[in-house]
Amino acid sequence: MSALVEQLNEDLSEVVARARVGLVQIHNGHRGAGAGAVWHPDGLIVTNAHVVQRRRPQVVLADGRTVSARLLAADPDHDLAALEVDATGLPAVTLGASRRLRPGQWVVAVGHPWGIAGAATVGVVIGLGADLPGFPAGRGEMLALSLHLRPGHSGGVVVDESGQVVGINTMMAGPDVGLAIPVEVAKRFIKDALGTP
Template sequence: MMTQFNDELSAVAAKLRQSTVKIKSGGLGVGSGVIWQADGLIITNAHVATSQQPTVELSDGRVFAAVRSHFDPQQDLAVLKISATNLHPATIGNSDTLRVGELVLAVGNPLGDDGAFTMGMVHSNHQQAVIADLQLYPGNSGGCLADCLGRVVGINTMIVNGLAVAIPSNTVNRFLSGNHRWQLGVTLQSVVIDRHSLGLLVLSVLPGSVAETVGLQIGDVLIGVAGRLFTKPDDLAKYLHYSQESIPLQVLRGRQQFIVDIAKKNAVEAT
């Protein structure tokens, strides 16, 4: 029985490697991505795809110049497109059905090790993020988190207190459906605040952007809007998308909390 399990796990790992790509963007090292669709659409983290024309290397060694078609630092997601044939898109799973204790797998390119495979268990799944007890390293960002059947249920994005944090696959699908129109001119990365809420850490501020205008700084953490704390990585994008005029954005700077008003008309459209 154990031999059969090992064989099945090896087959799943091999399939996931075919759907995993290596991404080089400027001089910032190597990250990972997932072939989401057979037409060459690739999902990765925004903090991986910092260049508008990154390089993508497939598992078979082919290298392509990619075009970054969508970029949303608020959700830490980006879409790349390549023109290639014989691609192996991932099978996408339903992240909402993941259970605590369920076996999950990760494939990426940590520390330059192509297609490295690791596994662990779901630590928590509160829709805002899938948190798993597995080892990730630099280069895993943008790679897949999958269930034991090889269905991709998340995009690995960061490590918090030794636990892997992934953007749920259902959040990615909402992003692809259009919840990415508005942005503030900042690069953000999700950080877990507690089991019921998350924050968006400001990694950079674009000169001349609405974020700079209202005084946001690197190191600030965006935690909610009008008293409603963020629980999913795409919450901020939703508030911006559906708000009529402006939103009162709650910010944590050190131990100080304050509010900045963001006028929707001043937000720039994502590219």
């Protein structure tokens, strides 16, 4: 049993390490910080619309550099925003497919809660928001997860067992359900807003 637990710990640590390198911290002034995912090595970052409170937030890259970002597009209905920074060769996240997720599948949410860079929380997929009774209207395009998202997780990533991004952290729905935007919704947002995949 201990060998199984050790292997699980090692695997989870590797998954988190892969996800962390593609994350940035986003500082929006006096209201605190959130996370963002490097979508493209040439400086395209995806985060939550609610994380971006001004048009030029400060972004802390994985290597510790702080740069100004430009807001390219925002979709408050899906809580998504696209930023651009003047940097190239950034380590980007690996995009997966949320439509392949199954209830009960393990996932890891990574972000910067309380300013702790790259902190992770683990849970399982409950399902799509539309499948849950009493779920908030208009939130059908959400992943419901049995994990706790804290302030600073917003805009971070949900990854599967291979470290591929399957969602973007957004908020809690009650005390025990974390919500994430499916990666397909984020891909569609980027394509519609910027004309790029």
